Amino acid sequence: MERRSKLKPNSLELLIGIASQQLGSCDLEDCDLPVELLKLLSLKNGFYAFESALHVFPYKSAEGFMDITLWNASSTWKAFYKDDNLPFFFAEDVFGFQFGVKDGEVVSFDPETGESTFFSKSIESWAEKILNDYNLHTGYKLAHDWQLLNGHLSEGKRLVPIQPFVLGGAFDLANLKGQYAVDAMRFRASLANQIKGLEDGTTVKLKVS
Numbered sequence: 501m502e503r504r505s506k507l508k509p510n511s512l513e514l515l516i517g518i519a520s521q522q523l524g525s526c527d528l529e530d531c532d533l534p535v536e537l538l539k540l541l542s543l544k545n546g547f548y549a550f551e552s553a554l555h556v557f558p559y560k561s562a563e564g565f566m567d568i569t570l571w572n573a574s575s576t577w578k579a580f581y582k583d584d585n586l587p588f589f590f591a592e593d594v595f596g597f598q599f600g601v602k603d604g605e606v607v608s609f610d611p612e613t614g615e616s617t618f619f620s621k622s623i624e625s626w627a628e629k630i631l632n633d634y635n636l637h638t639g640y641k642l643a644h645d646w647q648l649l650n651g652h653l654s655e656g657k658r659l660v661p662i663q664p665f666v667l668g669g670a671f672d673l674a675n676l677k678g679q680y681a682v683d684a685m686r687f688r689a690s691l692a693n694q695i696k697g698l699e700d701g702t703t704v705k706l707k708v709s
Contacts, residue, residue, distance in 0.1 A: 511628035512540065519547035523565045524558030531559050533568070536601045537590050540623050541568075550634050552653050553594040553643035566656060566681070577682055580689035581614050594639035595665075596658040596684050599626065611685055612666040614692035639671075646673055653678055660684045664691055 524545030528538060546558020546565070561567035568590060570576055578586055587600025587607050598609035599619065606626040607616040620626040635641050639659070647653055660679040663669030 511631055512543070512624050515549065515627045515631055516544045516547070519544060519549040519554075519556075522546055522558065523548075523561055524567070525562040526560045528559055533559060534588050534601050536604065536606075536623055537568075537588075540590070540627075550638050550640040551644050551647060553638035553640040554591065554630065554634070555593075555658075556591040557589075564655060577685035577689060580686050580693075582689075582693060583614060587616055592658065592681070593637065594643040594653075594659050595671075596660060596681055596688070610666075611688040612664050612691055614689070614696065642671065642673065642676065646676055646678075649673065650678065656680050656682075658684060664688070666691070666695065 522545040524541070526545070528542050528545065531538075533541065540556070541559055544556075546561060546568070547556050548554065549556075557566060557568035557571050559568050572578065572588055587598075587602035587609060589598045589600040589609065591599040593599075596611055598611065600607050600609055600616070601623075602616065605618060606620045606623065608619045609616045620629055630637050643653065643659065646659055653659065657678045658681045659676045661669040661671075661675050662677055663675055665671065669675050
């Protein structure tokens with residue numbers, strides 16, 4: 501008899517269990533999604549967790565919520581990166597760093613550099629890593645502290661650095677503002693394009709379009 505890992509499936513179910521109510525408004529029959537995401541969204545069709553620090557996009561959202569199809573549409577923000585090989589993104593941390601699937605694996609995407617790095621081999625192991633260190637992987641502590649001072653982070657917004665992290669901006673409350681995620685991703689795409697190929701320590705004069 502095949503032995504199944506208890507940790508990975510339970511990690512996904514535990515993450516689902518502590519999350520908000522689902523954000524999506526339909527079932528997932530015949531949906532056009534990467535197969536890796538079907539288990540996640542069939543358990544709960546989009547949600548927030550860790551006081552909104554983690555945001556998982558739903559398939560066909562309820563009114564007022566960004567859905568996974570629109571988020572991945574080229575015209576929303578992806579085209580601004582001038583890269584036709586970006587992952588399919590399904591979640592984001594409180595700072596707008598993305599989680600996506602590519603070639604069957606989960607990657608982390610830095611919006612300020614436009615670079616993707618390996619995160620986990622599966623959605624199940626993604627959930628395991630999130631639960632094992634949710635402060636590191638979602639920005640929970642700063643999300644919690646910022647919202648104590650400023651109120652709940654509005655739907656569609658992320659905590660974006662006033663001075664970009666890649667340009668020396670600090671991960672602290674004084675350097676964070678609530679900003680609509682689409683606007684932030686478009687600005688960061690411009691930043692990533694401008695610094696691409698530059699050596700560390702190069703002086704950058706940022707152009708804001």
